[in-house]
Amino acid sequence: MGEDVGVTARHLTEAALPSPPARRPRLIATDLDGTLLRDDKTVSDRTVAALAAAERAGIEVFFVTGRPARWMDVVSDHVHGHGLAICANGAALVDLHAGGEILRTRPLGCEEAMGVVTALREAAPGTSFAVERVDGIHYEPRYPPFHLDPSAVIAPAEKLLCAGVSPQDRPVLKVLAHHPELDPDAFLLLARERAGALASFTRSSPTALLEVSGLGVSKASTLEACCRERGVRPEEVVAFGDMPNDIEMLTWAGTSYAMANAHPHVLDATTHRTASNNEDGVAAVIEQLVDGR
Structure with missing residues (x-):
């Protein structure tokens, strides 16, 4: 964007x-x-x-x-x-x-994704998450309604990332992390510092919305x-x-x-x-x- x-x-x-x-x-x-x-x-x-x-x-x-x-x-x-x-x-x-x-x-491994969620919750309180899988997007209740999806599962990220819970057993393509107040570039730098060993971080939005992919993707x-x-x-x-x-x-x-x-x-x-x-x-x-x- x-x-x-x-x-x-x-x-x-x-x-x-x-x-x-x-x-x-x-x-x-x-x-x-x-x-x-x-x-x-x-x-x-x-x-x-x-x-x-x-x-x-x-x-x-x-x-x-x-x-x-x-x-x-x-x-x-x-x-x-x-x-x-x-x-x-x-x-x-x-x-x-x-x-x-x-x-x-x-895909982004669920264990690595969970590690990212844990790290960002600690480093940037107020962050909300969405999980993009091959079947569609699922998100937390506080995640901004950028693009509402009537088929989305709405739950905490920790539940959305649980393996074996349909439809959450589909591969994770990326995790989205949104913060309502942080500067977008500062949020990206913070995420890379705290969790860069787990995943790849980037951004394409004018808001503080990070896109998290598998390491090296x-x-x-x-x-x-x-x-x-x-x-x-x-x-x-x-x-x-x-x-x-x-x-x-x-x-x-x-x-x-x-x-x-x-x-x-x-x-x-x-x-x-x-x-x-x-x-x-x-x-x-x-x-x-x-x-x-």
């Missing part, structure tokens, strides 16, 4: 866009919210056309997102070729041609595995993103672009910039890549 970074955001006109890589890439990896999608969660006609042009040029496009598979309908009509997407910050590989079927998972590590299977090297990948959960992917890819609306840490981690998500920044670069301009 995108974030308003105020004075740190950089407005870029298309005339100011950097030159594309000298060689056409084999694969484009793009985040969705705050990057490919406009703020109203739509894909512009220009972006649809750019994605189709990339496909015709033989460039694979991977959607790489923190979203769960069930929220991928916003782009499922615009998937070409392989039809794969990386969801839940790398915890799930999804076939969008098969209605969002989850092909592979990299990230957009970058799953994308790297998919590229390795295809014989695609990092220098043959162009990546786009706007939030901290994109940083590993952006630094792994041979060429990376931060959106003009990106978080300051993303701007610091990339060498290229493009226009904002509302100005079709991804499409503008893809057009250059395809045209060789």
Whole structure:
């Protein structure tokens, strides 16, 4: 999800866009919210056309997102070729041609998840939790109703993580931790200090909402595995993103672009910039890549 970074955001006109890589890439990896999608969660006609042009040029496009598979309908009509997407910050590989079927998972172990919950309850009193499993999200009574799910089980995280309690016996893709008062970046730093040996922590929301995955699981590590299977090297990948959960992917890819609306840490981690998500920044670069301009 995108974030308003105020004075740190950089407005870029298309005339100011950097030159594309000298060689056409084999694969484009793009985040969705705050990057490919406009703020109203739509894909512009220009972006649809750019994605189709990339496909015709033989460039694979991977959607790489923190979203769960069930929220991928916003782009499922615009998937070409392989039809794969990386969801839940790398915890799930999804076939969008098969209605969002989850092909592979990299789950968060319940023991490690329980350790994270215990550590954050102690380090940041007032934290509430949700548990994202392959069957959907379940949450604590105090967890904010960001996206209500009528099928969700509402209970303390310790119960939601208990093994063998249906439907809690499904793999955990990630745990979400929300704090109503802490600064988002400070909360992320605190969590990594207290529980970084148990799991991977990141964030993609403007609020103090952390996303907790299995240790070593990230957009970058799953994308790297998919590229390795295809014989695609990092220098043959162009990546786009706007939030901290994109940083590993952006630094792994041979060429990376931060959106003009990106978080300051993303701007610091990339060498290229493009226009904002509302100005079709991804499409503008893809057009250059395809045209060789």
